[in-house]
Every structure is written in structure tokens, then in C-alpha cells.
Amino acid sequence: MKIQHYISQQQLAETPLAGRFAAFIQGHPQGNFFQSPEFFGFSDGLQEYRPALFLALSDSDELLGSLLAVVQTNGSGLKSWFSRRMIVWGGPLISDNGGADKKEIAKRLVSELIAFAQGRSIYIEFRNFFDTSDLRDVFESCGLAYKPHLNxxxxxxxxxxxxxxxxxxxxxxxxxxxxxxxxxxxxxxxxxxxxxxxxxxxxxxxxxxxxxxxxxxxxxxxxxxxxxxxxxxxxxxxxxxxxxxxxxxxxxxxxxxxxxxxxxxxxxxxxxxxxxxxxxxxxxxxxxxxxxxxxxxxxxxxxxxxxxxxxxxxxSFGRYEMVVNKSLYRVGKIGLKVYQSIK
The missing domain is CATH 3.40.630.30 (Gcn5-related N-acetyltransferase (GNAT))
Incomplete structure (x- = not known):
């Protein structure tokens, strides 16, 4: 298995995977807007959004899973630097086809995302759109903590x-x-x-x-x-x-x-x-x-x-959270409290 990652719509469009990714999301029972090529393209170019798409492929190039995240910031300068967070809505999405190990695919995708987040994001948050209890041990083994959250x-x-x-x-x-x-x-x-x-x-x-x-x-x-x-x-x-x-x-x-x-x-x-x-x-x-x-x-x-x-x-599908940079996270939380106190 291999993981390919893309940070722009143009980069993906230049590969044969673009159409297959679109079909994968359209046909997946848990497919959603925030994991779609459309949201990838929408996020690309926004001043305060930086998308990152990860695709898991078999040795024969079968698409096994996908994970789309967005690094969000607010403002400019120091405010932007201390507000960097990586958000995933409704992912990862894993194929049910074939005999591929669903947990192994998810672990590779999540691990690649965490590695990518180093230096780019202060914390990571997965906002689940469906029941991911079968993958909870995968997330926790990667260092993410489960938090109950209602919808x-x-x-x-x-x-x-x-x-x-x-x-x-x-x-x-x-x-x-x-x-x-x-x-x-x-x-x-x-x-x-x-x-x-x-x-x-x-x-x-x-x-x-x-x-x-x-x-x-x-x-x-x-x-x-x-x-x-x-x-x-x-x-x-x-x-x-x-x-x-x-x-x-x-x-x-x-x-x-x-x-x-x-x-x-x-x-x-x-x-x-x-x-x-x-x-x-x-x-x-x-x-x-x-x-x-x-x-x-x-x-x-x-x-x-x-x-x-x-x-x-x-x-209650919950969320998974991880602090990537603890010192910057603490500073960012102090900054948010100051922001809240003066508004």
C-alpha cells in the first residue's frame, strides 16, 4: 500500500486519480461534501484555508481510501500563526471492496496526515459525520483522543x-x-x-x-x-x-x-x-x-x-483531537481568551 498526497486541485487534476477520486466519494455510503473533490477545489485558493488530500492506493493502484483535511487560520501575522489548526470533517473514508484491511488503511492515512501536520498546524481535530467506533483504536494508537460530541x-x-x-x-x-x-x-x-x-x-x-x-x-x-x-x-x-x-x-x-x-x-x-x-x-x-x-x-x-x-x-459520533505543538497551543488558547475578553 502507498499513500499519495496533494495540496492543490491542479496537482490532482494532472493525474489519472482525479476522476477515480470523484467516483469513489460519489459511490461511498459515507461520502460527504467535506471529503469531496468539490470541497478540495473550493478550499484551494482561499486565504485562510490550506487543503491537504491523502489517497491510499493498493500495489495495483486500486483506490482504497481517502482523507481530506484543511489547515485553517485567521487573520495575518502572529494571529494567523497561532490560530493554525487542521480540521477533518467526515473522514477518513475507507473502501469496503476486496480483502483490504480497513484498519490498516485508516492507520496509514491518519499517520500520513499527522506527519504532514508537523510544523503546519498546532492541533488536529476530526469531526465525525458517522459512527467510527470500529476505528477508535486506530485513532487512539496514532495519539488522538476521543471526545464525545453531539449532533x-x-x-x-x-x-x-x-x-x-x-x-x-x-x-x-x-x-x-x-x-x-x-x-x-x-x-x-x-x-x-x-x-x-x-x-x-x-x-x-x-x-x-x-x-x-x-x-x-x-x-x-x-x-x-x-x-x-x-x-x-x-x-x-x-x-x-x-x-x-x-x-x-x-x-x-x-x-x-x-x-x-x-x-x-x-x-x-x-x-x-x-x-x-x-x-x-x-x-x-x-x-x-x-x-x-x-x-x-x-x-x-x-x-x-x-x-x-x-x-x-x-x-453522538464524537471527535478525535490531538495537540501537535503543546507550547504554541497554550499560547493560542491564551490568545483566544484575550480575544473573547475584549470583544
Whole structure:
């Protein structure tokens, strides 16, 4: 077995593996947007993203597995240096074909990723999209620690069934928001994308209190056609929205969401924004809507209750974490606390 790695879409495109990788992700039962060639290409060229793709090949060049990671940073200079983290959403993906050793393939991919991360990232985090309990010993043998982490998956079958699973309060908030003149639409200009961004930026500054990617990511996603960029309008003014990547017309994700709640009684743009991709999934035959995280079960997380009321299935696929550079990690954590205290 051998591992090939690529750090740009162009580098991969120049090989025969490009088409095979696309087919592998499309056909894999756990294939997802954040492990796809589309996300690899989207990440490539973003100022604050540096993708790295690892492909496991047999001696006869059969594609056995893939792992796509992104080194994320925020800002420039020292801020960028101390914010470097390697994030993996929904990977690795291992082939079930043939007699290949699934654990050995996973171990080689994860080991290559860790080696690549040295000097490039301060810590590594795998955010699982599916049950990886059969590979937990592989991750732990590579030095990663498992952390419980919740999520909600909303089945998007029949609209009547979807609404029945939702809490009655959510349905009332959707109806009252529409009654107040709020409408769901798609962003139709850069100005609307930026109006959404300013609301999101305020949310991150005042409540989330973590760094937010620059507008570049949101403008590029809006132009990319890789998903849906819903906005909530009231009297032509953007008061909320949600960024939703799509995979294979079967899964739609919540990546970033916000709303100017509290503008008027009965107006709930955050609720309407969250309902937008669920409704879209129902109307277009999708399998489910993925909230992409609901916090750790042992920690209070107010957003969890908000998400739970949309009637999704609570799952706990967890995360795997590893500190690559402990001294820089400590400095980075101090920096984040300072950032949170002054915002």
C-alpha cells in the first residue's frame, strides 16, 4: 500500500486519480461534501484555508481510501500563526471492496496526515459525520483522543412527517415570522451576501466569541454553486440567512447561520433560516439535513436546545483531537481568551 498526497486541485487534476477520486466519494455510503473533490477545489485558493488530500492506493493502484483535511487560520501575522489548526470533517473514508484491511488503511492515512501536520498546524481535530467506533483504536494508537460530541440529523421525508416531528413552538415561530412579512429566498447579489455576513459577524463577536472567516469564503461559496445560500428578507432587507453545502442531492448541511432575532414580536429569522434547508430538502427528495454539531454532552450549550426542537435524531459520533505543538497551543488558547475578553 502507498499513500499519495496533494495540496492543490491542479496537482490532482494532472493525474489519472482525479476522476477515480470523484467516483469513489460519489459511490461511498459515507461520502460527504467535506471529503469531496468539490470541497478540495473550493478550499484551494482561499486565504485562510490550506487543503491537504491523502489517497491510499493498493500495489495495483486500486483506490482504497481517502482523507481530506484543511489547515485553517485567521487573520495575518502572529494571529494567523497561532490560530493554525487542521480540521477533518467526515473522514477518513475507507473502501469496503476486496480483502483490504480497513484498519490498516485508516492507520496509514491518519499517520500520513499527522506527519504532514508537523510544523503546519498546532492541533488536529476530526469531526465525525458517522459512527467510527470500529476505528477508535486506530485513532487512539496514532495519539488522538476521543471526545464525545453531539449532533442532530433531520430526516427530510414527507413534509407532514417532518413538521410533526418538530416542536409546536418551532412551527408557531415559522408561521408568525411569515405573518410578520419575513420571506425565505436565495442571496441574489454580493450586497446580500455581505448583509448576511455583517449579521453573522455581530453574532460571532457578541455571542459565539470565536474568530470568523473573512467574507472571501462566503462570497466564493455564493458564486460556486456548491450549495444553497438562503437569506431571510423582510421588506427587501436581509435579516438572517444560512450557508448550506450540498452533497449528491441527498444531504444538505448547516455551515453558518444567523438571524437578527428580537427585531419585532413574532419575528424569528434564525428559526426561519434553519427551516429553509429542511424545507428545501423535503421538496427536492433529500435524505437529511445535518446540523454539523450540537456541542459536548457534558457542557451547557444553549444552541443545542434550539436545534433539538427541529425534530432531528440526536447522534453522538464524537471527535478525535490531538495537540501537535503543546507550547504554541497554550499560547493560542491564551490568545483566544484575550480575544473573547475584549470583544
Amino acid at each position: 442532530y440529523l433531520v430526516t427530510t421525508d414527507e413534509e407532514v412527517a417532518v413538521k410533526k416531528r418538530m416542536s409546536s413552538s418551532r412551527m408557531r415561530q415559522i408561521k408568525s415570522s411569515v405573518k410578520q412579512g419575513a420571506e425565505i429566498g436565495e442571496a441574489n447579489s454580493e450586497a446580500e451576501v455581505m448583509a448576511f455576513y455583517h449579521i453573522l459577524e455581530k453574532l460571532y463577536r457578541e455571542k459565539v466569541r470565536k474568530p470568523l472567516p473573512t467574507p472571501e469564503l462566503f462570497l466564493k461559496f455564493w458564486k460556486s454553486g456548491l450549495g444553497k445560500f438562503f437569506v431571510i428578507r423582510q421588506e427587501s432587507r436581509v435579516i438572517g440567512g444560512i450557508v448550506c453545502p450540498v452533497h449528491a442531492n441527498k444531504v444538505i448541511y448547516e455551515w453558518y447561520v444567523c438571524g437578527e432575532d428580537g427585531l419585532a414580536q413574532g419575528l424569528h429569522p434564525s428559526v426561519l433560516a434553519t427551516w429553509a434547508p429542511i424545507e428545501y430538502g423535503v421538496q427536492n427528495g433529500f435524505d437529511h439535513f445535518d446540523f454539523m454539531g450540537a456541542g459536548r454532552p457534558d457542557q451547557d450549550y444553549g444552541v443545542r436546545e434550539f436545534k433539538a426542537r427541529f425534530g432531528g435524531e440526536e447522534v
